[in-house]
Amino acid sequence: MSRSVLIALGGNAILQHKEKGTSEEQFENVRKTCEEMVRLVAEGYRIAITHGNGPQVGDILLKNEIAKNTLPAMPLDVCGAESQGMIGYMMQQSMYNELRKAGLNIPVATVLTQTLVRKDDPAFQSPTKPIGPFYTAMEASRLRVEKGWTVINDSGRGYRRVVPSPIPASITEGSVIKELFNQGTIVIACGGGGVPVLADENGALQGVEAVIDKDHGAALLATLISADILLILTDVEKVALNYGRPNQKDIDDMTTGEAKMYLAEGHFPGGSMGPKVESAIRFLEAGGERAIITSIGRALDALKGKAGTTIYR
Amino acid sequence: MSRSVLIALGGNAILQHKEKGTSEEQFENVRKTCEEMVRLVAEGYRIAITHGNGPQVGDILLKNEIAKNTLPAMPLDVCGAESQGMIGYMMQQSMYNELRKAGLNIPVATVLTQTLVRKDDPAFQSPTKPIGPFYTAMEASRLRVEKGWTVINDSGRGYRRVVPSPIPASITEGSVIKELFNQGTIVIACGGGGVPVLADENGALQGVEAVIDKDHGAALLATLISADILLILTDVEKVALNYGRPNQKDIDDMTTGEAKMYLAEGHFPGGSMGPKVESAIRFLEAGGERAIITSIGRALDALKGKAGTTIYR
Numbered sequence: 001m002s003r004s005v006l007i008a009l010g011g012n013a014i015l016q017h018k019e020k021g022t023s024e025e026q027f028e029n030v031r032k033t034c035e036e037m038v039r040l041v042a043e044g045y046r047i048a049i050t051h052g053n054g055p056q057v058g059d060i061l062l063k064n065e066i067a068k069n070t071l072p073a074m075p076l077d078v079c080g081a082e083s084q085g086m087i088g089y090m091m092q093q094s095m096y097n098e099l100r101k102a103g104l105n106i107p108v109a110t111v112l113t114q115t116l117v118r119k120d121d122p123a124f125q126s127p128t129k130p131i132g133p134f135y136t137a138m139e140a141s142r143l144r145v146e147k148g149w150t151v152i153n154d155s156g157r158g159y160r161r162v163v164p165s166p167i168p169a170s171i172t173e174g175s176v177i178k179e180l181f182n183q184g185t186i187v188i189a190c191g192g193g194g195v196p197v198l199a200d201e202n203g204a205l206q207g208v209e210a211v212i213d214k215d216h217g218a219a220l221l222a223t224l225i226s227a228d229i230l231l232i233l234t235d236v237e238k239v240a241l242n243y244g245r246p247n248q249k250d251i252d253d254m255t256t257g258e259a260k261m262y263l264a265e266g267h268f269p270g271g272s273m274g275p276k277v278e279s280a281i282r283f284l285e286a287g288g289e290r291a292i293i294t295s296i297g298r299a300l301d302a303l304k305g306k307a308g309t310t311i312y313r
Numbered sequence: 314m315s316r317s318v319l320i321a322l323g324g325n326a327i328l329q330h331k332e333k334g335t336s337e338e339q340f341e342n343v344r345k346t347c348e349e350m351v352r353l354v355a356e357g358y359r360i361a362i363t364h365g366n367g368p369q370v371g372d373i374l375l376k377n378e379i380a381k382n383t384l385p386a387m388p389l390d391v392c393g394a395e396s397q398g399m400i401g402y403m404m405q406q407s408m409y410n411e412l413r414k415a416g417l418n419i420p421v422a423t424v425l426t427q428t429l430v431r432k433d434d435p436a437f438q439s440p441t442k443p444i445g446p447f448y449t450a451m452e453a454s455r456l457r458v459e460k461g462w463t464v465i466n467d468s469g470r471g472y473r474r475v476v477p478s479p480i481p482a483s484i485t486e487g488s489v490i491k492e493l494f495n496q497g498t499i500v501i502a503c504g505g506g507g508v509p510v511l512a513d514e515n516g517a518l519q520g521v522e523a524v525i526d527k528d529h530g531a532a533l534l535a536t537l538i539s540a541d542i543l544l545i546l547t548d549v550e551k552v553a554l555n556y557g558r559p560n561q562k563d564i565d566d567m568t569t570g571e572a573k574m575y576l577a578e579g580h581f582p583g584g585s586m587g588p589k590v591e592s593a594i595r596f597l598e599a600g601g602e603r604a605i606i607t608s609i610g611r612a613l614d615a616l617k618g619k620a621g622t623t624i625y626r
Contacts, residue, residue, distance in 0.1 A: 022385040059384050060395070067379040071372050072335040078399055082373070085398020086391055088425045089508055089520075096485065097517040109489040112401045112423035172409065176422040176498055185489055195402055204410040207402075 002044045004181075005303070006227040007037060008218035008279075009051040010234040013296060014087060021059055027090055034094040036296050038102050041186070043300065048181050049091065050221055052214040053083040053192030060086075061132040076131065076163065077195050077207025084112055084191040091188050099186075108186045114172040114205065115194030115212050115220075121166035129165040129211050134158030164210045168193065168217050172205065174224045181225045193217035219279035223286040229303065230283040230291040232276050237295045239277065239309040241267050253310040256281045280311045288313075315357045317494075318616070319540040320350060321531035321592075322364040323547040326609060327400060334372055340403055347407040349609050351415050354499070356613065361494050362404065363534055365527040366396040366505030373399075374445040389444065389476065390508050390520025397425055397504040404501050412499075421499045427485040427518065428507030428525050428533075434479035442478040442524050447471030477523045481506065481530050485518065487537045494538045506530035532592035536599040542616065543596045543604040545589050550608045552590065552622040554580050566623040569594045593624045601626075 013033040019025045040047055057079050064073040074082070088110030095108045127150045135143065140151040140159035154160040171177065177189045193212025197205040215232060222230040238250040241262060254262070259277050268274040273293075280291030294308025302308030326346040332338045353360055373395050377386040387395070401423030408421045440463045448456065453464040453472035467473040484490065490502045506525025510518040528545060535543040551563040554575060567575070572590050581587040586606075593604030607621025615621030 020385050023387050023391050063376040063380040063384060066383060067376040070379060071376060072333050074336050074399070078336050078402065081398040081402030082395040083398070085394040085396070085401070085425060086387070088398070089391065089394030089427070092425060092486070093427060093510065093518050093520070100516055107486070107489050109486045110425035112398060112405060112425065114402070114406060173405070173420070173422045176420050176493060179496060179498075180489060180493065183492060185492075197406065203413055205406050207406070 002046050003228045003303075004046040004226070005040065005048075005229045005231050006218060006222035006225065007040075007047055007049050007299075008215055008230065008232045009033060009049065009296075010232075011052045011054050012235045013051065013233060014090070015055045021055060027094065030087075030090045031094045031098065033296055034091065034098040036299055037095070038098040038104065039300050040303065041099065041104060041106065042102050045303065046181075046184070048177070048187045048189065048221070048225055048227065050190045050214060050218045051087055051091065051188070051192070053080065053087060056083040056086055057192060058132060065133050075207065076209045076211070077197070080192050080195045080211070081112065084110070084195070087191055088112075088188050095186060095188075106184065106186055108188070109180065110188040110191075111173050111177050111180065113177070113190045113194040114197045115168040115190065115217055116170045116172060116199060116205070117166040117196045117208065117210065117212065118169050119198055121164070123164040123166040123210070127162040127164045130154050130160040130162050131211060132161050134160055165213055166196065166210055168196075168212050168220045171220060171224055172197065177221070178225045190214075190217045190221045213275045213279075215275045215279040216282070219283040219286075222283050222288060228289045230280060230288055231299060231303070232280065232291065232293045233296045233299060234276065234293065235295060237298050237308060239268070239273060239293050243267070243273070251309045253312065255312055256284050259311055277311070284311060284313045315359050316541045316616075317359040317538070318353065318361075318542045318544050319531060319535035319538065320353075320360055320362050320612075321528055321543065321545045322346060322362065322609075323545075324365045324367050325548045326364065326546060327403070328368045334368060340407065343400075343403045344407045344411065346609055347404065347411040349612055350408070351411040351417065352613050353616065354412065354417060354419065355415050358616065359494075359497070360499055361490070361534070361538055361540065362408075362499065362501045363503040363527060363531045364400055364404065364501070364505070366393065366400060369399055370396040370505060371445060378446050388520065389522045389524070390510070393505055393508045393524070394425065397423070397508070400504055401425075401501050408499060408501075419497065419499055421501070422493065423501040423504075424486055424490050424493065426490070426503045426507040427510045428481045428503065428530055429483045429485060429512060429518070430479040430509045430521065430523065430525065431482050432511055434477070436477040436479040436523070440475040440477045443467050443473040443475050444524060445474050447473055478526055479509065479523055481509075481525050481533045484533060484537055485510065490534070491538045503527075503530045503534045526588045526592075528588045528592040529595070532596040532599075535596050535601060541602045543593060543601055544612060544616070545593065545604065545606045546609045546612060547589065547606065548608060550611050550621060552581070552586060552606050556580070556586070564622045566625065568625055569597050572624055590624070597624060597626045
């Protein structure tokens with residue numbers, strides 16, 4: 001039986017660090033990424049896709065900021081939904097084209113996704129995730145008062161708003177995504193971790209000014225659709241101990257127990273490898289078969305056990 | 314057996330003419346619209362939803378224009394996809410909340426939609442649809458040369474870009490939308506008529522700088538999902554002959570033959586009632602049972618034959 005894989009694409013699948021972010025650049029990166037993903041499909045893997053949205057939602061927020069004297073600025077949840085539309089479009093078009101090129105006739109669709117978070121998530125007490133443009137110290141003071149934002153000095157580069165990054169509790173469109181996936185559609189969903197929403201006492205949803213780590217969203221989505229494998233694609237081929245130091249040691253495979261130990265020892269920094277390893281553990285503890293962290297170019301080899309870092313229960 | 318209805322929402326379902334376009338205004342309008350649509354669902358109608366995106370994509374284009382010296386401006390197809398994300402999010406959240414309030418447990422999801430148009434559509438020879446910001450005469454000249462745009466003097470209010478408005482040929486995500494609809498999901502799709510794409514000689518899709526009339530998109534979508542009824546909601550209760558003149562005469566019902574005659578007589582202006590009546594005819598000639606044009610508040614009465622204008626084969 002064909003194995004099912006939830007692919008979590010990092011930002012570099014859509015935009016490289018040195019690029020400006022033109023639509024041509026993004027389309028070309030997405031096209032290359034889709035070419036690699038279609039290789040998996042051609043080998044019989046059933047895939048669903050999720051992706052980050054950091055640079056895209058950042059640009060949308062900044063455009064809103066620059067134009068704010070002319071047009072009402074949209075809040076973060078709406079901007080996140082816009083970025084899902086933008087990236088989903090580029091990706092579903094590119095997947096369609098690359099599948100067709102490979103002679104594969106498989107439907108592709110993006111499902112706009114909301115992700116429920118909990119009001120009592122401790123993240124709401126300590127916002128940590130920088131978003132949007134840089135501000136001057138004076139603007140920062142004004143925004144703290146006027147909008148009630150938390151604005152911090154970001155590594156001396158200027159002042160930046162930080163928002164909470166809560167753990168996703170459930171995916172509102174989960175049943176729809178699962179149904180489509182089970183029927184053989186390549187679903188693109190939960191982009192940027194999904195638009196974070198809170199439920200009020202009556203269960204009514206409302207967007208909340210927060211961001212969800214896309215790898216945490218991916219772990220939840222992979223569990224929800226009962227994927228066999230969570231495949232997290234990033235810009236390194238393997239997870240490493242002592243990363244970037246002379247004694248760096250790449251990891252071929254590890255158990256969730258080992259992964260937890262390395263996490264506790266501080267091998268995997270927050271905001272980069274940390275959430276990826278945590279998400280792998282969460283997926284495996286919820287019943288997943290294996291989680292793989294590798295680069296896009298090594299994805300197929302990694303699925304065959306010949307590359308990347310595989311994490312087992 | 315329950316009747317199936319494709320609802321085509323006009324711009325006023327999301328934003329009223331006098332409003333600025335804040336997210337609060339849009340959410341509140343969408344909420345009220347969803348409240349009305351849920352009344353239909355509560356009476357047993359199975360619905361799918363499509364919607365216009367004019368003001369939203371206009372604002373996104375203008376934000377891109379204002380910020381263009383800082384950030385790369387996105388082309389029209391990408392902005393259209395963003396607007397589908399924005400409006401789809403507001404609508405699926407509001408539908409979820411209103412359904413829940415009514416005690417109905419029905420999944421809702423937005424499927425990002427591309428609409429295929431034909432290269433040889435005569436619309437590409439004569440762009441007519443104004444989009445985006447106003448320009449000065451000097452900017453207009455520059456844009457004509459630099460970008461190859463068609464820029465016209467828009468009713469003396471300034472210069473504006475016009476793009477082609479081709480007739481939609483097929484909906485790329487059609488099979489997915491139909492599948493979800495048949496399984497009972499309230500699908501929101503084909504927003505703004507769908508992102509227009511052209512296929513090259515190999516069948517590969519690429520976005521094209523054009524806009525699709527949302528009512529034409531709605532007719533195609535309604536046919537595709539085999540809806541019994543196409544329900545076009547706008548800001549008047551009935552279609553009228555001699556609209557706005559002393560001898561105005563509201564129409565309760567008409568056949569497609571009568572509708573064609575009135576169209577030929579010039580009763581329904583292009584850009585407003587014209588495309589709605591044309592779409593109704595196209596839907597009916599493709600096998601639809603009836604098409605209704607009415608206001609949001611009269612939708613349920615119109616389905617029962619007590620309001621609005623009904624068009625039959």
